[in-house]
Amino acid sequence: MTTLLSPGPATPSVFGQVGSVDGIVRFLLDDVWGAGLDLLAGLSGIDMLASPFMQRAYLAALCIAVIGPLVGSFLVHREVAMIGDTLAHSAFAGVAAGLFVNATLSVTVAPLLTALLVAAVAALLVQTLVDYAGAYRDTSLAIVLTGSFAVGSVLVTATDGGIAVGINAYLFGSLATVSRTNAAILLVMGVVVTAAVTLAYRPLVYVTFDEVGARAAGLPVTRYNQLLAVLTAGVVVGAMQIMGVILVAAMLVIPVAAATSVRGFKRSIGAAACAGLLATTTGVTLSYLYDIAAGGTIVLVAIGIYAAIKAGVRGRRYVSRRRRTPDRAVSAATAATSDGGDDK
Template identity: 65%
Template sequence: MDGLADLLGASMLSYPYMQRAYLGAVCIAVIGPLVGTFLVHRELAMIGDTLAHTAFAGVAVGLFVNATFSLSLSPLLTAFAVAVVTALLVELLIERAGADSDTSLAIVLTGGFAMGSILITATDGGIAVGIDAYLFGSLATVSKADVGLLVLMCLLVGGAVSLAYRPLLYVTFDATAAQAARMGVRRYKRLTVVLTAFVVVSAMQIMGVILVVAMLVVPVATAALVARSFKRSILLAILAAEFAAVVGVTISYAYAIAAGGSIVVAAIGVYVAALGFRKLTLDWSVPMLSRRSRDRTERSRTGIEADGGEEE
């Protein structure tokens, strides 16, 4: 990146903390949409938000233990533990709750955030300063260890999705058929939510708990506007996320504003641009169609094919 800084004349690329921030954001832009695509097409985007808020409780647990017992336990370790346990609990609730799964998720979400708030106030607010970086994200606090964790998560999540791609695809679009084919539907559903927990916790340092779920959802929604196959939607979602990550980090540095918020706003900007492009393309390509034909064309342009054929 030092060479790139000289080539572009961008001095910010020569600063070590900005190099870590860019590398971290690029990693988040890979693992977020990679896992989020499966969640969104299972209509379980709220799981990301639920795990983000319970990960906040995990961070609070780590900071509380450190403040109370004078330990040096990494808050990320407790966040990982709490998020993974919650992910498995959430999947169990979804299986048992059925139509009431949204209510169950909302209860877990608010309960996790409430627990974090209790732990913060239990120390008279003494850990509030330490937890701000996890709530809102920060470029300045991204360490080499944080970037190393994100790179590790890229390898872990990418490898897991690559190895289990076909079963995950079947479970996402037709869990009943996958169950009939004895694919171990529960196992792959649990794998999805555990990978989501990994993404959420590893991304907290840059994005912040409040905004990390956006990288699971917004780029996926953008890709769904233009992609016709599931694989292509994953690729386009990652590209949209990468663009938003680079633009967001740059804006954050230039105007001294929150990195997480900048990345999310950039991602939403890409979504709006894709939405406008799709509507313009549709209007120009089918100007004489009847309303019914237009609606049918609209559905065909936004549908994701997952039939295992040439498109897939």
């Protein structure tokens, strides 16, 4: 049986200090996910599923597909979808800071963890700006977005250029960056985000649907907005490895947009996660088969799904309208031509 790459000396265990979490993560990675896909590979004869590299990529695809729409549904319907893009760029500054520290000091930190830290701080800053800026909130978002990207680019060039090589993988995303440690981080992130949204689902929906009403009902609206921003930071950092900084916000937005015609908010989140899952697994597979960028492929597949669904909904509405009023439409048309109304 293949295991998901044995943790060699080069991959530091982030969860070393927390033995029980480490054990659970190892169990899930190797004995549940790895063994499950091995079995699937044996049954279907698809060798790709048995490769540890692709097993990690598919795990990342699954996590991204679930947590992206889970958080994105609240952002899109509060009309603050840009927050995802902004936090992705501040996460880039975090990655650059992590690589910078690794290059200049003698300590070793995972760039993903510094990215998470910087993005979470930026999330709280962004939320405060949005609260105070009122109508001009996209201006303050644009300032934080470009500002943090500027910090990142300065840090990258401040060293001898050694870290510039590593930064490319984070900018555009790559299946190769999903190491065992990173897969574990993403898995934990997935569990934490799902648990948080499940617990805070009701107040989050209330605040999203009617912020003034939620305030009047005595809900601590600012607290929940901050929670949502920090969760967004977590999702963005987790999904960044495959999607890349520049494209990661797509997974918060496109599957949600594809699912807006579903009736009921909970069901729309589920539908968005399904659309997301189709996009990420298809994208990862195509990316592997044709050796093309994973992030870009996933986004293009997602947009394809979105367009197909929108066209389908439009088409069905058109057909049902035609079916409901065929006689009237025909008689109106003949009436118009017979008295010469519309023809001239």
